[in-house]
Amino acid sequence: MKRENKAMATKTKMKKIGVLTSGGDAPGMNACIRAIVRSASSKRVEIVGIRRGYWGLINKDMIPLGEMRVSGILQRGGTFLDSERCEDIKTSEGIEKSIDVLKSSGIDDLIVIGGDGAFRAATKLAETGGVKVIGIPATIDNDVYGTDFSIGFDTAVNTALQAIDRIRDSAESLQMLFFVEVMGRSRGFIALAVGIAGGANEILIPETETNIGALSQRLEKRLSKGLKSALVVVAEGETPDGARSIAEKVGKKVNIEYRCVSLGHVQRGGAPTAKDRILASELGVAAVYELLEGQHGVMVGESGSTPTCTPLKDTWGKRKELDPHLLEMLHTLAV
Numbered sequence: 001m002k003r004e005n006k007a008m009a010t011k012t013k014m015k016k017i018g019v020l021t022s023g024g025d026a027p028g029m030n031a032c033i034r035a036i037v038r039s040a041s042s043k044r045v046e047i048v049g050i051r052r053g054y055w056g057l058i059n060k061d062m063i064p065l066g067e068m069r070v071s072g073i074l075q076r077g078g079t080f081l082d083s084e085r086c087e088d089i090k091t092s093e094g095i096e097k098s099i100d101v102l103k104s105s106g107i108d109d110l111i112v113i114g115g116d117g118a119f120r121a122a123t124k125l126a127e128t129g130g131v132k133v134i135g136i137p138a139t140i141d142n143d144v145y146g147t148d149f150s151i152g153f154d155t156a157v158n159t160a161l162q163a164i165d166r167i168r169d170s171a172e173s174l175q176m177l178f179f180v181e182v183m184g185r186s187r188g189f190i191a192l193a194v195g196i197a198g199g200a201n202e203i204l205i206p207e208t209e210t211n212i213g214a215l216s217q218r219l220e221k222r223l224s225k226g227l228k229s230a231l232v233v234v235a236e237g238e239t240p241d242g243a244r245s246i247a248e249k250v251g252k253k254v255n256i257e258y259r260c261v262s263l264g265h266v267q268r269g270g271a272p273t274a275k276d277r278i279l280a281s282e283l284g285v286a287a288v289y290e291l292l293e294g295q296h297g298v299m300v301g302e303s304g305s306t307p308t309c310t311p312l313k314d315t316w317g318k319r320k321e322l323d324p325h326l327l328e329m330l331h332t333l334a335v
Helices: 002-012 029-042 053-058 092-104 116-129 153-174 189-197 212-224 243-251 274-292 312-317 324-333
Strands: 016-021 046-050 062-065 109-114 132-137 177-182 202-204 230-235 258-262 298-303 306-311
Touching: 016 029, 016 053, 029 046, 029 109, 029 274, 046 053, 053 092, 053 116, 092 116, 109 116, 109 274, 116 132, 116 312, 132 274, 132 312, 153 177, 153 189, 153 230, 153 274, 177 189, 177 243, 189 202, 189 230, 189 324, 202 212, 212 230, 212 243, 230 243, 243 258, 274 298, 274 306, 298 312, 306 312
Parallel strands: 016 046, 016 109, 109 132, 132 298, 177 230, 177 258, 202 230
Antiparallel strands: 046 062, 298 306
């Protein structure tokens, strides 16, 4: 009889999944958490929210997440679980402590929402402790290998585009040259998308070499055609000193008054666009279903509107390339 009761208790034990957001915040993270919780609830799976990313995992800062807890967060930017860059998770001690916390908390699987840094740590957890983990790409930089778009990218691009449209009005009215710095620590995805959508005259990204002399000559040539102003979009990772150093060098060669604007963290905040809300919802549901079907050690993404699974190690070990057609289009459309 006791054996039967024990067997029944084991059979009815509810599966428990932990979820955390790590690294820089991205619009749509809340929508993703909401999708994870609601899809899990429909499958009678318990979700535990881990606050402040890997710091919260190491320090066992957790909260239960039910359907009502995630009500009304779909449209909110940032992440209500909070996020923090954690140096301890980069150490073997931090990894071991995280594994112990997951085991002692009865967490069967882990969903990590973030970028390449978050997935590096997730890979370590899987390799060291056999943690069943799935990643969801959420970074405005859109530089994660294995998905066409990451959560937050579309919102960041549209936020920057709104600012550039306003700057262009001033540039034309005052007949000035404007350098606009957008985020992109080491990659130019945001700058390329914003530059093309905003009709920039030049786009400077880390993937291509910037020749100040040639850049100045091209700008002078365009201004000589009768253009009253010009707009240059610069990825923040293009130069260690930022767009201002480029602007100062060009300003000495081009006979036009210039200004430099850095959009900074304004690109991270605000309500996510419809595209980001839908992507976040799709990937959140996909992550839960993949775990329930026994899949782990991968990132769920999207390629050509088709759900994909990419090994976690590939997401940060392989380089995602810029769309060559967009680069070609840039030179065709620039005037």
